Amino acid sequence: MSLDQLTVAPPDGGDLGLGCGLAAWRLAVDGYLRRLRGAWRSAGGEDDDVARLLAGIDPAAPVDPNADEFRAASRTAMTAGRLGVLATSFGLDEAGALTVAAAWWADTDPQFGVALGCCHDDGARRYPTAALLRLLLAGFDLPAPVEHTDADPLIHGGVLAPAPGPHAPLRLTTAARRHLAGTAPIACADLPDSGGGTDPLVAGLSRAIRGGGTVLLRGPGARAVALAAVLHAGRTPVEADSVAECRFLARVCAAVPVMSAEDLVSSGWRPADGALLAHGPHGAGGTPDTYTVDLPATPLEARVAAWRTAFARHGLPPGAADGLAARYRFGPADIADTLRRAFTRARVEGHPPGPDDVWHAARHRPGHDLARVATPVQPVFTLDDLVLPAETRQQLDELVSHVQLAHQVLERWGFRAVLPRGQGVVALLHGPPGTGKTMAAEAVANALGQDLYRVELSAVVSKYIGETEKNLALAFEEAERAGAVLLFDECDSLFGKRTEQRDAHDRWANLEVNYLLQRVETFAGLAILATNKRTALDEAFLRRLRFTIRFDPPDPQLREQLWRRAFPRDVPTRGVDPAALAGAELAGGHIVQAALAAAFLAAASGGPVEPAHLDRAMRREYEKLGKSWIGGGHG
Structure with a gap:
C-alpha cells in the first residue's frame, strides 16, 4: 500500500x-x-x-x-x-x-x-x-x-x-x-429505590463521600447502606473489574467505588484516589486512612414497621411481617429486593404472590459469604422423624420456641434490657455416636424454616496467626446476615479446653478459644454444637449455652421403633421381627447402616430381606464398635 x-x-x-x-x-x-x-x-x-x-x-x-x-x-x-x-x-x-x-x-x-x-x-x-x-x-x-x-x-x-x-x-x-465514548459508568446491581431519605447516618456518609474520604462500614446490611449513601450524595456507586478501574471512575467520572473490606485492604487505596466506601462484617480491618463506622442494629420495632409498610404497599397480608422482622435484620433496600424476588418467583410459578414467596425469597437472598467457610445442608428430617425419649424431644421443642419467640420475649417483654449479651441461642447436643445429634440439628432447622450450614474445619482453621479468628468472625457475621443456623459438628476440636501456656502455640490456641467465648456470647442467631466428648469442652462454654441436650443410646422400646422405620415401604422383607432385632444394643445410626447393608445383601441374592441378611449386617456393625456378635438379635 x-x-x-x-x-x-x-x-x-x-x-x-x-x-x-x-x-x-x-x-x-x-x-x-x-x-x-x-x-x-x-x-x-x-x-x-x-x-x-x-x-x-x-x-x-x-x-x-x-x-x-x-x-x-x-x-x-x-x-x-x-x-x-x-x-x-x-x-x-x-x-x-x-x-x-x-x-x-x-x-x-x-x-x-x-x-x-x-x-x-x-x-x-x-x-x-x-x-x-x-x-x-x-x-x-x-x-x-x-x-x-x-x-x-x-x-x-x-x-x-x-x-x-x-x-x-x-x-x-x-x-x-x-x-x-461519553457513556455513563455502570452502576452497582441491586440499587435501593431511594438514597436513604433523611436517615442521619446516610446523610453523614454522603458528606464524607463529597469530601473524598474512605469509609468502612461494618455490620449487617453494610453494603445496602453504602449504596444508599452514594446515591444520597448524587454519585454513581460502581463495582469495577479492577482496583485500577475503580481509581479511574473515582477520579474522572465522579463515581464512588463500593468494595468489600477484604478488597480494600489489598487495594492500596490512597486519599488522593478519591472517595470510596467499603463494607464488611464486624471486626473487619481497613487501611490506615480508613474511617470505620460500626452500624448499629436496627431495633425490632423499626424492622417490623418497615416490613408492614412494604407488605401494605404491595397488597400482602401483614401477618408474616413480624416473623420476618424477627428472623432477618434487613434494611429497607434489602426488604425491597426481597419482595421483588418474591414477586418474580410467584410469576414464574404461576400463582398470586403471598407470604410463602416472601419467606422463600428472604431465605435464598444472595449477599452473604457463608459458603466460604461452611457447607449448606438441606434439612430433610422433621422433628416427628426423630425417635427420642420424651424429655429429649421436649427440650428440642423448647429450643425451637426460644428462636421463634425471641422477638416477643426480648423486645416486647423487655428482656433485652437485662440481657445485654447472650441474646442468641447456643445449644449443645452431646452423646455417643449414632444417637441422632446431626439429624436433630436438621430437624430443628426444618422446624424453623431456616437454612442450615455446617462449619467446615478445613475452611476455618488456619496455621497462620489470626486467620482462624477471622474465618470464624466471617461465619458468625454471615450467619446473622443470612438468618441461617450454624452447625459445629465434632465441636470439641474448636471449643476444646484451654491449656497452660508453655509456648507460643499454646498462647495462640488459647486466643482462638477466647475469641470463640466472646463471639458466641454476642451471636444473635442459632448455633448448634454437636460432640461425642462433652468433657473435652472448655467449662466457660457451658455457662454460655442456652441448652445442653443429651442424646442417650435408645432403650429396647425406642430401638424397636427405629427398626420399624429402618426399611422404606417398598423394601421386600420376610421373617423380619423388629421386636427381636431391638434386643441388639445399637444406636439409631448403626441400625440404619445395618438395614442398608442387609438390603444390599438381599438385592444381590435376588430375594427379600431376611434374618440371615440382617445377621451378617449386624455382625459387621458390632465389629465396627469393637464388640462380639453372638447372633439371634442379642449382643
Whole structure:
C-alpha cells in the first residue's frame, strides 16, 4: 500500500480533544512513513535489500515541517473535551494524552489500525505500543516513555490495561473506553429505590463521600447502606473489574467505588484516589486512612414497621411481617429486593404472590459469604422423624420456641434490657455416636424454616496467626446476615479446653478459644454444637449455652421403633421381627447402616430381606464398635 493510498477517518466531531488527538497522529504517522520511504529510496548498491533494511533502522528525524500544526493539535487534545478531562485528572503531559488518543482510535477506527500496522511493517499489529509511539513522536521533539510500568499514571490510574514491555499492545480499560465514548459508568446491581431519605447516618456518609474520604462500614446490611449513601450524595456507586478501574471512575467520572473490606485492604487505596466506601462484617480491618463506622442494629420495632409498610404497599397480608422482622435484620433496600424476588418467583410459578414467596425469597437472598467457610445442608428430617425419649424431644421443642419467640420475649417483654449479651441461642447436643445429634440439628432447622450450614474445619482453621479468628468472625457475621443456623459438628476440636501456656502455640490456641467465648456470647442467631466428648469442652462454654441436650443410646422400646422405620415401604422383607432385632444394643445410626447393608445383601441374592441378611449386617456393625456378635438379635 502506498502512502498516497492511505487515508484516515476525519476527526471525531463529537469530542474536540479526541478529534485533535487524531489530527496530531495523522501528522505523526505521515511524517514517520515518509521518513521511512525516503530512507528506503536513498538506499542503493549491490546489496540493495540489506541497505533498505538497515536504512529503516532509526531513520533520521529532523524537525517535521508540520511541527507547528502538530503541536497545536496535541495541546488542544490534552485540554479539550472528554480527553482533556481525563488528562487533567491524571496530570498527563502531551505525550500521555496522545497515548490515550492513539489507544482510542486504534479501537474505534479500523483505518487508523491499518496505519499503525504499516508503521509496524506488520499488518497484524494494528495497535499502538510504547516503542512505536516513541518513534512517531521523535520528529516533533516530544519525548515519550520507553514502556508503561504498573506505576505509570496511565496503568495505575486504570486508563490503560497493564502492558508489560515496550512492544505490548496499549489498550484502554473498559472504564476509560466508556468515559471517552461519553457513556455513563455502570452502576452497582441491586440499587435501593431511594438514597436513604433523611436517615442521619446516610446523610453523614454522603458528606464524607463529597469530601473524598474512605469509609468502612461494618455490620449487617453494610453494603445496602453504602449504596444508599452514594446515591444520597448524587454519585454513581460502581463495582469495577479492577482496583485500577475503580481509581479511574473515582477520579474522572465522579463515581464512588463500593468494595468489600477484604478488597480494600489489598487495594492500596490512597486519599488522593478519591472517595470510596467499603463494607464488611464486624471486626473487619481497613487501611490506615480508613474511617470505620460500626452500624448499629436496627431495633425490632423499626424492622417490623418497615416490613408492614412494604407488605401494605404491595397488597400482602401483614401477618408474616413480624416473623420476618424477627428472623432477618434487613434494611429497607434489602426488604425491597426481597419482595421483588418474591414477586418474580410467584410469576414464574404461576400463582398470586403471598407470604410463602416472601419467606422463600428472604431465605435464598444472595449477599452473604457463608459458603466460604461452611457447607449448606438441606434439612430433610422433621422433628416427628426423630425417635427420642420424651424429655429429649421436649427440650428440642423448647429450643425451637426460644428462636421463634425471641422477638416477643426480648423486645416486647423487655428482656433485652437485662440481657445485654447472650441474646442468641447456643445449644449443645452431646452423646455417643449414632444417637441422632446431626439429624436433630436438621430437624430443628426444618422446624424453623431456616437454612442450615455446617462449619467446615478445613475452611476455618488456619496455621497462620489470626486467620482462624477471622474465618470464624466471617461465619458468625454471615450467619446473622443470612438468618441461617450454624452447625459445629465434632465441636470439641474448636471449643476444646484451654491449656497452660508453655509456648507460643499454646498462647495462640488459647486466643482462638477466647475469641470463640466472646463471639458466641454476642451471636444473635442459632448455633448448634454437636460432640461425642462433652468433657473435652472448655467449662466457660457451658455457662454460655442456652441448652445442653443429651442424646442417650435408645432403650429396647425406642430401638424397636427405629427398626420399624429402618426399611422404606417398598423394601421386600420376610421373617423380619423388629421386636427381636431391638434386643441388639445399637444406636439409631448403626441400625440404619445395618438395614442398608442387609438390603444390599438381599438385592444381590435376588430375594427379600431376611434374618440371615440382617445377621451378617449386624455382625459387621458390632465389629465396627469393637464388640462380639453372638447372633439371634442379642449382643
